[in-house]
Amino acid sequence: MQVKEAAAAARQAAYALAQLTDEQRNAALRGMAEALQRHAPGIFAANEQDMRKAEEEKLAFPLLKRLKFDESKLSDVCAGLSSLAALPDPLGKITLKRELSPGLDLYRVSCPIGVIGVVFESRPDALVQIASLCVKSGNAVLLKGGREALGTNRALMEALLEGTKGILPDGWGALMETREDVNSMLAEDRSIDLIIPRGSNAFVRYIMDHTNIPVMGHADGICHTYVDASADVEMAVRVAVDAKTQALAVCNAMETMLVHRDIAEKFLPVCFAALREKGVEIRGDERVRRIADCAPATEKDWETEYLDAILSVKIVDSEEEAVNHINRYGSHHTDAIIASDREAQEKFLMGVDSAGVYVNCSTRFADGYRYGFGAEVGISTGKLHARGPVGLEGLCTYKYQLLGSGQTVEDTVTGRIAYTHRDL
Amino acid sequence: MQVKEAAAAARQAAYALAQLTDEQRNAALRGMAEALQRHAPGIFAANEQDMRKAEEEKLAFPLLKRLKFDESKLSDVCAGLSSLAALPDPLGKITLKRELSPGLDLYRVSCPIGVIGVVFESRPDALVQIASLCVKSGNAVLLKGGREALGTNRALMEALLEGTKGILPDGWGALMETREDVNSMLAEDRSIDLIIPRGSNAFVRYIMDHTNIPVMGHADGICHTYVDASADVEMAVRVAVDAKTQALAVCNAMETMLVHRDIAEKFLPVCFAALREKGVEIRGDERVRRIADCAPATEKDWETEYLDAILSVKIVDSEEEAVNHINRYGSHHTDAIIASDREAQEKFLMGVDSAGVYVNCSTRFADGYRYGFGAEVGISTGKLHARGPVGLEGLCTYKYQLLGSGQTVEDTVTGRIAYTHRDL
Numbered sequence: 001m002q003v004k005e006a007a008a009a010a011r012q013a014a015y016a017l018a019q020l021t022d023e024q025r026n027a028a029l030r031g032m033a034e035a036l037q038r039h040a041p042g043i044f045a046a047n048e049q050d051m052r053k054a055e056e057e058k059l060a061f062p063l064l065k066r067l068k069f070d071e072s073k074l075s076d077v078c079a080g081l082s083s084l085a086a087l088p089d090p091l092g093k094i095t096l097k098r099e100l101s102p103g104l105d106l107y108r109v110s111c112p113i114g115v116i117g118v119v120f121e122s123r124p125d126a127l128v129q130i131a132s133l134c135v136k137s138g139n140a141v142l143l144k145g146g147r148e149a150l151g152t153n154r155a156l157m158e159a160l161l162e163g164t165k166g167i168l169p170d171g172w173g174a175l176m177e178t179r180e181d182v183n184s185m186l187a188e189d190r191s192i193d194l195i196i197p198r199g200s201n202a203f204v205r206y207i208m209d210h211t212n213i214p215v216m217g218h219a220d221g222i223c224h225t226y227v228d229a230s231a232d233v234e235m236a237v238r239v240a241v242d243a244k245t246q247a248l249a250v251c252n253a254m255e256t257m258l259v260h261r262d263i264a265e266k267f268l269p270v271c272f273a274a275l276r277e278k279g280v281e282i283r284g285d286e287r288v289r290r291i292a293d294c295a296p297a298t299e300k301d302w303e304t305e306y307l308d309a310i311l312s313v314k315i316v317d318s319e320e321e322a323v324n325h326i327n328r329y330g331s332h333h334t335d336a337i338i339a340s341d342r343e344a345q346e347k348f349l350m351g352v353d354s355a356g357v358y359v360n361c362s363t364r365f366a367d368g369y370r371y372g373f374g375a376e377v378g379i380s381t382g383k384l385h386a387r388g389p390v391g392l393e394g395l396c397t398y399k400y401q402l403l404g405s406g407q408t409v410e411d412t413v414t415g416r417i418a419y420t421h422r423d424l
Numbered sequence: 425m426q427v428k429e430a431a432a433a434a435r436q437a438a439y440a441l442a443q444l445t446d447e448q449r450n451a452a453l454r455g456m457a458e459a460l461q462r463h464a465p466g467i468f469a470a471n472e473q474d475m476r477k478a479e480e481e482k483l484a485f486p487l488l489k490r491l492k493f494d495e496s497k498l499s500d501v502c503a504g505l506s507s508l509a510a511l512p513d514p515l516g517k518i519t520l521k522r523e524l525s526p527g528l529d530l531y532r533v534s535c536p537i538g539v540i541g542v543v544f545e546s547r548p549d550a551l552v553q554i555a556s557l558c559v560k561s562g563n564a565v566l567l568k569g570g571r572e573a574l575g576t577n578r579a580l581m582e583a584l585l586e587g588t589k590g591i592l593p594d595g596w597g598a599l600m601e602t603r604e605d606v607n608s609m610l611a612e613d614r615s616i617d618l619i620i621p622r623g624s625n626a627f628v629r630y631i632m633d634h635t636n637i638p639v640m641g642h643a644d645g646i647c648h649t650y651v652d653a654s655a656d657v658e659m660a661v662r663v664a665v666d667a668k669t670q671a672l673a674v675c676n677a678m679e680t681m682l683v684h685r686d687i688a689e690k691f692l693p694v695c696f697a698a699l700r701e702k703g704v705e706i707r708g709d710e711r712v713r714r715i716a717d718c719a720p721a722t723e724k725d726w727e728t729e730y731l732d733a734i735l736s737v738k739i740v741d742s743e744e745e746a747v748n749h750i751n752r753y754g755s756h757h758t759d760a761i762i763a764s765d766r767e768a769q770e771k772f773l774m775g776v777d778s779a780g781v782y783v784n785c786s787t788r789f790a791d792g793y794r795y796g797f798g799a800e801v802g803i804s805t806g807k808l809h810a811r812g813p814v815g816l817e818g819l820c821t822y823k824y825q826l827l828g829s830g831q832t833v834e835d836t837v838t839g840r841i842a843y844t845h846r847d848l
Binding site: 014015018019098100104106113114193194208209212214216232235238239241242246323324327345347349350351353354355356357358359360361362364365366370371372382383384385387388397398399400401402403404405406407408409410411412413419421 | 438439442443522524528530537538617618632633636638640656659662663665666670747748751769771773774775777778779780781782783784785786788789790794795796806807808809811812821822823824825826827828829830831832833834835836837843845
């Protein structure tokens with residue numbers, strides 16, 4: 001497949017997609033589900049081949065588990081398509097309605113972004129999820145999945161294209177297959193409006209550095225939990241253990257814990273015991289090590305995303321020091337305070353410059369499904385457009401529609417018509 | 425001034441600014457106005473010197489006019505500050521409020537972006553307007569104005585800093601003075617969140633190509649008016665003349681007019697006569713020239729922003745051809761249709777991929793003041809974040825605040841707590 005041609009076709013398809021009704025887009029989602037069911041045997045066979053190859057290549061067990069696409073995954077995916085079809089239309093929403101002058105009305109109306117390029121990891125079910133989110137929001141999509149899932153992805157994409165034939169414009173979706181395809185895609189800034197990369201830090205950074213196309217996503221997820229002097233110790237331990245251990249290789253897991261000096265002696269020994277029970281290796285600064293035994297933490301630890309059963313811990317003299325540490329070393333993803341003091345909570349919420357700022361709960365909640373967005377295409381640590389978990393809304397932009405009856409700006413200068421700026 | 429230090433200071437100031445109340449930010453705007461009044465003689469003297477130098481260097485008359493900062497400009501600027509202070513607080517607005525699970529509530533709350541870098545043209549009053557919009561929205565700002573206004577800008581900036589001393593954190597605003605300063609700024613992607621360039625196409629493109637910082641703005645403004653077969657000829661002429669001639673060197677002026685073949689013979693001669701009365705040079709494609717005399721237009725004309733009294737004109741066989749031409753050659757800024765047919769209007773509104781899509785009015789309305797935004801920091805032709813004229817809202821982002829009482833994700837897995845996803 002030639003990426004240039006696919007991107008140009010997607011650009012044309014996007015203009016047609018923007019003009020489909022919600023009913024047509026939902027019919028496409030149902031068509032996808034039906035085709036997946038129809039092609040299930042072929043998809044499973046392709047997946048078994050991918051699995052066999054991955055086993056031969058000794059892929060790690062968690063990756064193998066993610067690669068599997070069986071009857072139960074298919075039924076999850078089809079259930080997802082049907083609940084997506086049931087969601088309200090994200091397009092055509094009017095978010096501003098204003099009379100500029102009598103007979104001259106301004107509307108701000110949500111519309112698709114256009115062409116989205118998504119690079120995602122090994123899970124083949126992500127292909128269906130991302131493609132369907134793009135279609136529901138009226139966008140064309142170029143997809144690149146993990147190398148090890150290529151056979152499964154091909155079978156899935158074929159089914160999606162067949163199931164939407166005659167409903168969606170040709171070119172609405174295409175699968176890219178190689179790393180070179182991704183590089184070609186990064187140059188298509190006239191055809192592609194947005195790139196969403198999901199993968200390793202290094203890979204996301206590479207993409208951000210090698211394209212003029214806007215990129216939405218996150219490289220690091222260095223999340224913090226700050227245990228304030230006013231924290232409930234039992235709650236702090238419970239939440240910290242969850243934030244660190246509920247899953248390890250995920251972007252919303254805690255990597256550094258900051259502890260107020262006034263609670264450290266009471267809190268650290270209990271918390272370390274609970275963490276070690278879960279197999280966590282602890283690295284502390286000098287003051288931590290005076291209270292509880294652990295390996296030494298260096299400056300480098302504060303800026304490391306372990307994605308593993310390792311936690312760095314630092315004692316701070318004040319909440320301000322904690323907030324400054326988070327803003328300096330964090331990745332503006334998700335950070336939590338454990339505190340019973342209202343003022344301390346408020347200060348944290350205002351002061352920490354992250355997509356998610358949490359009080360008395362685990363950073364692991366940062367996720368589109370948990371936020372009730374239905375699904376997410378990714379999590380953004382940028383500050384423009386969508387921030388945090390990105391669902392349907394983040395795949396939309398808006399346009400200003402101005403409906404008149406012959407008005408000119410000269411008329412406003414000569415005073416023949418006047419601005420009223422009255423919200424309707 | 426060292427840009428690196430100014431950017432780092434702005435970064436720190438931004439964290440403090442985000443925690444000020446609306447009252448404090450409004451007090452700063454009032455402090456600005458008072459200081460400008462106090463320093464008026466010094467500001468006027470600096471401006472007279474800039475003007476003298478510009479005259480010696482034979483700056484074009486329209487630029488000289490824009491450079492002037494006198495009693496009347498000062499009073500406009502101070503009136504602007506006071507109406508900005510009267511606008512509602514753009515920060516702390518809750519745009520989503522959802523119970524994820526009993527006692528675990530999610531809020532999406534508007535907050536400042538952080539540090540904004542703005543490069544603007546010769547008008548010194550723009551400095552006050554941009555700085556005040558940034559302060560009202562809680563952002564720190566680095567400003568770079570036109571070289572010819574340097575003395576005036578220095579005097580204005582000094583007054584703003586003095587008038588906000590003790591109200592805003594030190595470092596909230598700084599003036600950059602040279603082109604090299606701008607280049608240094610483009611490298612400060614750890615300190616600066618957003619660059620807004622206002623200036624020539626080439627300059628904006630240069631900035632977009634030379635930084636990893638997100639850029640919001642527009643390079644070209646190639647705006648179209650499409651005269652449909654169903655257009656009222658008198659209205660079409662009136663609106664076309666306004667779109668082309670009400671101002672020439674502006675991004676929202678019409679550069680290309682597309683005319684449906686069925687109305688061309690009736691419309692073109694009248695319209696060309698009216699345009700020529702205003703001194704417009706017309707370049708038409710072959711079919712246009714068969715109907716009305718004019719210079720020939722080439723492919724190059726369709727992609728040219730004249731910013732001058734020149735108009736290219738093309739006859740199209742269908743509305744679809746017009747929409748495709750606009751999406752291909754336009755700059756996604758603002759495009760209008762003149763039509764009485766409802767279906768044709770609707771098709772244009774849906775099909776044209778621009779920040780502004782207008783029916784029966786002049787493209788010249790694309791402007792923050794005319795939209796009732798109070799003022800604008802720029803106009804964006806990008807599709808992410810803010811699109812079209814960008815006012816206070818476009819200078820804000822949001823964060824997700826999650827307020828709990830010890831909830832863990834493990835609790836949701838074991839079923840001890842359940843998701844309710846109930847909007848509050």
